[in-house]
Amino acid sequence: MAPEQAVVGAKALGARVLVLVHDAMGDEPFARALRRHRSGADARDLARADPVAPRVACLPTGRRWRYAD
Structure with a gap:
């Protein structure tokens, strides 16, 4: 999913926060296969x-997201 699609989809669902789970996976081969379109920073912008x-919410690898974040 491209950043534009993620933001539009979350907005259509009425979400207040979009947590990007695949963006924090690093550069392992599996992660590269999932990240076909730009980065979470693009969605944030x-x-x-x-x-x-x-x-x-753009989380670094290994960081958990909490609602208070």
Whole structure:
């Protein structure tokens, strides 16, 4: 899924936060197969430009997301 699709889909579902799970996987071969389109930073930048888009949580590898984040 491209960043544009992720942001639009989360917005359509009424999500307040979009947590990108595949973006923090690193550069292992399996992760590269999942990441076919740009990065989570691209989704974050797109969401910041839209006042009603959800907040995008870009987590580093190994970090868990908590609602308070």
